[in-house]
Amino acid sequence: MAAVILLSTRGLSRHFGGLRAVENVDFDLPEGEIRALIGPNGAGKTTFVSMLCGRIPASNGQITFAGRDVTRMPAHKRVQMGIAYTFQITSIFDALSVRENVELSVQRCLGADRGQLAAASDALLERVGLLDRAEQVAADMAYGHQRLLEIAMGLGQRPRLLILDEPTQGLSDGEIADFIRLIREVARDTTVLLIEHNIDVVMALAQKITVMNFGAIIAEGTPEEIHANEVVQAAYLGG
Amino acid sequence: MSRALTFHIGAIIVLAVLQFILPVYHSGNLARIMVLAVYAMGYNVMFGYTGLLSLGHAMFFAVGMYGAGLSIRLFDMAAAPAFGIGIIASILFSLGVGLLALRTIGVAFMIVTLMFSQAIYLLILYFNPLTRGDEGFVIPQAVRQVAGFDLSDPTTRYFAALLLFAIALLGMVWLVRSRTGRVLVAIRENEERARMLGYDSWAHKLFAVVLSGTMAGAAGAAYGLLFGSVGASFAEVPFSILPLLYVLLGGPGTVIGPFVGTLFMFYLRDISSSFTDAHLLVAGIVLVLLTMYARRGIMGVVRERWAKWLP
Amino acid sequence: MEFGPHLILAILEGLVQASVLTLTALGLSLVFGVMRVVNVAHGEFFMLGAVFAYGVANSIGGAPVVGFVAALIVAPLLVGVLAAAADWLILRRLDHDPERTIVATIGMLYVIQQITLMTYGPDAHPVTPPFNQRIAIPWFEFTDKGLEFYFPWGLSTTSYKLFVVAAAIVAGLGVWLLMARSRLGLILRATQLDRETALAFGIPVQRVYALTFGFGAALAALGAVLVVPIQQAHYLMGGDPLLLSFIVVIIGGLGSLRGTVLAAILIGMSNGIISVFFSPTLAKILATLLVAMVLVYRPQGLFGKKPA
Structure with missing residues (x-):
């Protein structure tokens, strides 16, 4: 049984001046999958997902999401269609409280009813374990907690595709275990694309792994296949 | 009724009562302050809530003022439709400015x-035969009548100013608690993040500019009709800096702050003018001190220390 | 007067304006380039230069040349020190944050202007030019006898105006030499390129900033000293130079000294020429709209990639 393809790219490229950050990438992501995107630093992973969610425009190629060509669609419309992105470098509303941060992510789907918003936000904060910090100013929290807030804001949008850019960076071991549990739960009704350096997290979560290097996909397969792949090992050892 | 709403309605009631208590000189001042506060509240929509710092807000005030004033001067319109023309002109003009800026x-x-505003000021001078340039013109008392009320009468004028002020103030209370208002704050705090939460930041910013410009224009049109004078000095650079000063002093991103800032600056200027002509000196010193030591302004500090519920 | 002589006159006036504008705009451009600070009080430093020049020239007495030369040295120096102090005491404490700095320099604008009003007064005062010979300029026409030269009435300039142009060229070259060839220039350029790296290499960035701010203001003051024998010193005279410098710096590309000089000549000349033939107000309207449109349609190209 072939799963429905939620997201695909054809010939997707991005050039910065002479630098080919992403070159001619064909990529397919079936609905419901947890996919990990790995590769050495500077392989073009963040550039690639930034094109998917519309933060930066593609130089060439095509992006299809849920059957629609979204290549030229502005970022906020893609987000409205169900692509949520959590930033690699934490990006939250510093001066607002933790609850207000999450409310802003929830209110687009829920509307502005105060009671409903607060309830939905608190439920989310409970899930990521930040409920006891709901009143705190977001910037005052420790870095690891800010990462969790980012994830809560990603979930708050009830996305069809959740893109997580190095979500476990700066989390403690205990928090990482919670994170893995959380993503497994989320993945029941959400497709997840995960950029991750922590190989344990990748192995624990990913159903399939895509490996990028020098702006191109060099391998794709199950965790076992990737583990055994010589090209991948060469890229990591050489890179 | 929420605490925030009670507080602001209370403020309006206090202002209404003050008209009967204050000596004529001070209630006259207060009428002026309320109109200027609407100008400052409009400025606050862009600067305090959305994070857009304009250095040319006088252009919106002037478009409203001249929209109304010229309708009367050139086309013999009555006060009410002239006010409407002022508002419509402000909406269209701020839309154009927003789309470009x-x-x-x-x-x-x-x-x-700043440059657009300077161009408006120079246009007013350039079309001297129509606008009477620097000198400006007076809207005669006979025209300043709405539905049988004489806007030049101090009491009527006070309540007309209060009506405009109350609409703006309660509108702001509603706005900042609305979905749109929260998105504006989100854009101020982190525009990229707001966009990546699915909000059309450009459309929201355009809305902020148009609302802000229209409020400033309404204040300008009202100022002309209530106080009878229309002049190019209301389009000059210093008049663009005033609302920035009011808002910084009163508290950017607070609903009542612009009024508080206007009130303080107005009386600071009033007091200082008794011993020096250089009244802008006070404005300059306050600006420097505020940026150095008190970025949150008066109501910002009040909110932080004592009244977290203040919108 | 016929069109030809009229045009020559306009060009000469334009050249004088362009010279003063070049110095003033160079100051603004330098400050923005190195510090990323928009100094709204720049026009007031120009005004202070003129007022100090009047003060110095008046208190010295004697031959106009002595007073003028003293003013030429003392006024820019004084203004430079004042500006550097303002940077150290105010802008440094704002971390030179772009928005807060703009607001603070607006405050400084009022403080400087109003204190001048309170001390110097609301009247305009002239400074006697050190020399001021009238130089008539010949014009030609074709008659039956062929080409003939004559001196049309009104077509003239003064030796002092020519001196202003020459002095501005010398000062401009001096700035270029300083930026391109000296060690100080190297430090300024390094700070402009990358503040963090400059800091890492042991450049005392805060002191460089104060120096730059002072130097930029001194350039404006120098322009003012040159212009004050032609145009009297008045406490409100800072507005126009500020506006024109903004225009020049934006058209020329912020932080680019060569672009600034080219744009200053272009704007100064066209402003001078347009003002002779058309209404100066119309010229200003066109210039302000031009600047706005350049910023709207080429913001990245002119302001670099630095969102506030």
């Missing part, structure tokens, strides 16, 4: 607004 950000945005 919002293509820029940061320092470029400030300078673009």
